[in-house]
Amino acid sequence: MTKQHANWSPYDNNGGSCVAIAGSDYCVIAADTRMSTGYNILTRDYSKISHLAEKCVMASSGFQADVKALQKVLSARHLTYQHQHNKQMSCPAMAQLLSNTLYYKRFFPYYSFNVLGGLDSEGKGCVFTYDAVGSYERVGYSSQGSGSTLIMPFLDNQLKSPSPLLLPAQDAVTPLSETEAVDLVKTVFASATERDIYTGDKVEIVILNASGIHREFMDLRKD
C-alpha cells in the first residue's frame, strides 16, 4: 500500500524578500511589502519588519502567520527580560534567543526565514542570518526569501566582506556609508522585483544608528 500523502498542509508561502546590511555605526534592514499566496496578491501593504528591541530589528519572509506568531513570542520574551534585568536586550542576545525559539519547534518548524539587524554593544552594525530551524551566524550582510538567490550574488559582488573565520581576523562590516548602503538596498530591490514574481509593490527600509530608528518607503513595480 503506497504511503498516504496529506491532502492539507499547515504551511503556506507568502513570498517576499528581506535584506540587511551592517555598517560601521549603522544597520539597514529592508523588506518588500507584498504578501502573496500562490499566484494571487493578498495585499501590497504588509510589513515584514518587526522592531524587537531598541537596537534590534527583525525582517522575516516565508509563512507570515508563523512570522507573526514568532514576533509575538519574541516580544513577550523581551518584555520578561526587561522586567527581570531592568534593561533592553542587546542584539547578540536577541540573536541567540531567536535561534533557540526556532529550534524549540524543530519538529514542527516556524516556516520563517529571518534576518536580524541592529547595533551591538559597541555601536557597530551587526546582521544575523537564520535558517528555518535556528542555525545562525553573524555576517556583514544577508538576504532571505524568494528573491534571495537573485539578491545574494549581487551583494557578494558589491560588498564581499572578508570571512569572519579568517585568521588574522578582518572586520566584517562594510566600508560603505549609510546613504550608499540605502541606495544599494533600493537598487537591489528594484532588480529583484524585475525577476521575482513574489517581490514588488513597495520596499520598507529601516535604518538603525546611534541617533535612533528611521523608516522610509520606496515604490517598486506593482506587476
Add this chain to the structure above:
Amino acid sequence: MKLDTSGLESFPSLISHGNDVVGEFEAPPSFELPNSNDFDGFLKEAIQMVKPAKGTTTLAFIFKEGVMVAADSRASMGGYISSQSVKKIIEINPYMLGTMAGGAADCQFWHRNLGIKCRLHELANKRRISVTGASKLLANILYSYRGMGLSVGTMIAGWDETGPGLYYVDSEGGRLKGTRFSVGSGSPYAYGVLDSGYKYDMSIEEASELARRAIYHATFRDGASGGVASVYYVGPTGWKKLSGDDVGELHYHYNPVTPSTVEQEMVEATGP
C-alpha cells in the same frame, strides 16, 4: 539460420548436468526482489540511503602533541550555497571543541546544549568533565532522538586528565573512540591526504599543515565543501585557532602561477 536466443531466457535450464559444480555456473542469474508491496517507494528510499549527505568536510586527529581539528565553511541548501562562512568548529568550552556536519541548526543547538551540560557538571562535581563523559552525554541525547530526523555527524575533541581525547558521535546513536576521523561528503578526499601524510610524531606545524592540506584537497574535489579552511589545535592548556585560510587563495599558494615571458612567445610566433 536459427538465432540462439537462449541467453534471453530467465528460467534455469531443466537439462541436468552430471557435475553439480558445472550446473551451478551455468544457471542464469536471477535477482532477488524485496518482499515489499510498494516496490517503487522502496527503490526511492534505497536511493536516498546511499545519497551522499552532509555536504561538508571536517577532520580531527590525535598526534604526539595533542589533537588537531580542521573544517571547511560551506553550507549548501541543495545546489545553492547558502553560506561560505559557517563556523563548523564549535567551541564547547576552553578545552573542548566539536565539529559540525549535517544539519547546521541541529549541530549548533546540541553543541550549545552540551556546553551548558559540561558547565553544570563542573559546578556540580568541582572538576572538568572528561572528553569521554562529554561525548557520552551528547551521544545519549542523540540516541533518544533517533529516527526523528536529526542529522548530526560530529567529533568531540579535547584535552582532559587522561590526555588528548577524540570521539566521533552521530545522530544514528553511534559513538566511536579513535585517533583519526573525517566526516562529511568531502571526507574520502580528506582521508586520502590525511592517511598518507600522518605520523604520530609530527610537530604542531607539520600537523596543522597536514590538516590544512587535507581540507584544501577535499574542497578542491567536493562541490559541497569550500570557503575557509580553519585549523584548531587542542593542547594541555586548551584549544587555539592556528589558521583560517580562504581555499581559493590556498590553491594558488600550493600551485603558484609562474608568469611566462610574453615577448619570447611573440618572437617565436613570428619566426620563419
